[in-house]
Amino acid sequence: MTPYFQDPALWGLIVGTPAAATAIVRGRKKIAELRNEKAELKQHYANLENHYTEAVEEAKDRAEEATKNTLKAAMRTLQGLASEQQLAISKMQGAYGEHQILQDLLDIDHMNSQFARRAQSIAVLCDGWLGRRRNAASLYDVVRSAKGRIRHFTRVEIRSQSNFAIVSRAVEPVALTLAELLDNATSYSAPETMIEINIRPVPKGVCIVVDDAGVGMNEEEKARAAELLSSEHSPGVSSLGNPPQFGFTVIGVLAARYGFSVSVDSTSPYGGVRAVVLLPDDLLTSVHEPEESPAVAASTPMPPEENNPRPAAPVTTAGGLPKRRRRGAISIVPTESESANSPARDSATTASVMGAFQRGTQSGRRSTNASSEGHETP
Amino acid sequence: MTTSDEPELAQETAELVRPYVITNGRDLLDDSDFSLITLVTMHREPPRTKPLDPEKLRLLELCAGGFLSVAEIAGHMQLPVGVVKILVSDLTAEGHLSTRAPIPSAQLVDRQILEEVLNGLQARFG
Numbered sequence: 001m002t003p004y005f006q007d008p009a010l011w012g013l014i015v016g017t018p019a020a021a022t023a024i025v026r027g028r029k030k031i032a033e034l035r036n037e038k039a040e041l042k043q044h045y046a047n048l049e050n051h052y053t054e055a056v057e058e059a060k061d062r063a064e065e066a067t068k069n070t071l072k073a074a075m076r077t078l079q080g081l082a083s084e085q086q087l088a089i090s091k092m093q094g095a096y097g098e099h100q101i102l103q104d105l106l107d108i109d110h111m112n113s114q115f116a117r118r119a120q121s122i123a124v125l126c127d128g129w130l131g132r133r134r135n136a137a138s139l140y141d142v143v144r145s146a147k148g149r150i151r152h153f154t155r156v157e158i159r160s161q162s163n164f165a166i167v168s169r170a171v172e173p174v175a176l177t178l179a180e181l182l183d184n185a186t187s188y189s190a191p192e193t194m195i196e197i198n199i200r201p202v203p204k205g206v207c208i209v210v211d212d213a214g215v216g217m218n219e220e221e222k223a224r225a226a227e228l229l230s231s232e233h234s235p236g237v238s239s240l241g242n243p244p245q246f247g248f249t250v251i252g253v254l255a256a257r258y259g260f261s262v263s264v265d266s267t268s269p270y271g272g273v274r275a276v277v278l279l280p281d282d283l284l285t286s287v288h289e290p291e292e293s294p295a296v297a298a299s300t301p302m303p304p305e306e307n308n309p310r311p312a313a314p315v316t317t318a319g320g321l322p323k324r325r326r327r328g329a330i331s332i333v334p335t336e337s338e339s340a341n342s343p344a345r346d347s348a349t350t351a352s353v354m355g356a357f358q359r360g361t362q363s364g365r366r367s368t369n370a371s372s373e374g375h376e377t378p
Numbered sequence: 379m380t381t382s383d384e385p386e387l388a389q390e391t392a393e394l395v396r397p398y399v400i401t402n403g404r405d406l407l408d409d410s411d412f413s414l415i416t417l418v419t420m421h422r423e424p425p426r427t428k429p430l431d432p433e434k435l436r437l438l439e440l441c442a443g444g445f446l447s448v449a450e451i452a453g454h455m456q457l458p459v460g461v462v463k464i465l466v467s468d469l470t471a472e473g474h475l476s477t478r479a480p481i482p483s484a485q486l487v488d489r490q491i492l493e494e495v496l497n498g499l500q501a502r503f504g
Binding site: 097107145 | 391461
């Protein structure tokens with residue numbers, strides 16, 4: 001045994017073992033600590049990453065919001081100016097109605113409508129102003145209004161009329177939706193082809209069907225269109241692509257906001273796209289309201305109607321042709337100058353003039369040397 | 379931006395259906411076809427055609443009772459005269475309307491004759 005005790009290697013071993021053990025234990029501890037630290041760091045890093053993504057997302061949203069607000073304000077000014085200009089053009093058209101300049105005024109009017117529509121579309125994407133509220137209007141008029149907002153409107157043919165009218169708040173949205181559809185239809189079909197619009201009553205409301213003879217869409221395009229048309233929220237101004245594609249995005253926003261639906265997934269009989277706008281019943285009203293629009297009522301009542309004891313029947317048409325009704329000679333030649341000179345008389349003045357006219361003709365008939373020009377007021 | 383030149387002040391809105399849509403973008407007619415005082419009335423036996431546009435129906439209603447001049451129609455319908463002329467031309471071509479040339483204004487009498495008459499009257503009664 002003794003030699004062993006004297007062996008320094010043994011002593012070295014005896015001393016070394018606990019030291020080594022301690023060192024190993026320490027090392028293990030260190031590793032565990034480091035592992036923990038690593039996990040913490042990982043966690044920290046993940047947090048940072050999250051924060052970063054959130055911050056980027058937030059910045060993006062804020063930038064989008066700022067862009068939207070800027071565009072919205074800019075578009076609102078443009079829309080207001082376009083609408084002011086439209087009024088000015090209307091007045092000029094009235095004033096120069098019989099001049100050759102009318103042709104140019106009609107062209108300018110057309111350009112102005114297209115310009116207003118572009119501004120309106122951008123405004124829609126920025127949750128902005130859609131334009132001044134309009135009176136309820138017949139579906140046919142809304143479709144025609146939409147037709148007038150695109151460049152090649154003469155290629156659009158409206159094949160059917162209807163007795164439906166659109167409620168006030170939906171007039172502009174529906175017109176803008178149709179205009180965007182028609183713009184697509186004319187852009188993606190040959191210039192000599194026609195675009196057909198049909199209006200069909202369905203149990204859930206009314207369908208406006210737009211058929212073009214263009215190249216149609218492939219499955220991918222259809223899927224993308226369907227996604228845009230059904231999306232609840234606007235994808236934003238910054239994700240419209242380059243070149244930006246407004247049409248379906250604008251329509252999607254309008255459809256969601258006003259509660260109608262638009263689909264473009266079927267093929268037209270001419271091989272192009274068939275777009276269908278389904279207007280539910282709550283956006284529809286009866287056609288009689290807009291027919292008796294204040295604009296018509298404000299115009300001069302025809303003079304002999306003032307004398308006519310019969311109440312004026314509502315202007316109804318059956319079978320597409322005007323109901324022929326005797327309303328006295330509304331425009332016999334001798335009174336022509338009288339009614340043409342002052343088309344904006346109020347009814348009281350008209351009544352007094354007509355009274356004078358009647359007294360004049362009566363006294364004329366009584367008198368022996370009656371003038372043949374019986375319409376002269378005494 | 380929107381506060382200074384707020385365009386909302388004008389309360390009226392222009393017509394929903396613009397005149398160039400009503401004419402479907404056609405060129406205006408020559409002045410020779412219809413004048414402001416061309417007289418128009420509804421044809422006795424209107425033909426059966428496809429449904430007419432609301433403006434054409436209104437025009438026919440206006441003319442149903444008698445003769446009306448193009449200028450008067452334009453005034454009642456609040457449409458430019460040039461546009462009304464196109465509508466009248468269409469309806470005439472389709473047989474809904476018949477037109478009558480305006481009554482010609484009296485021929486100007488020769489100044490010399492007038493002077494002779496005046497002289498004669500003065501010689502007799504003067």
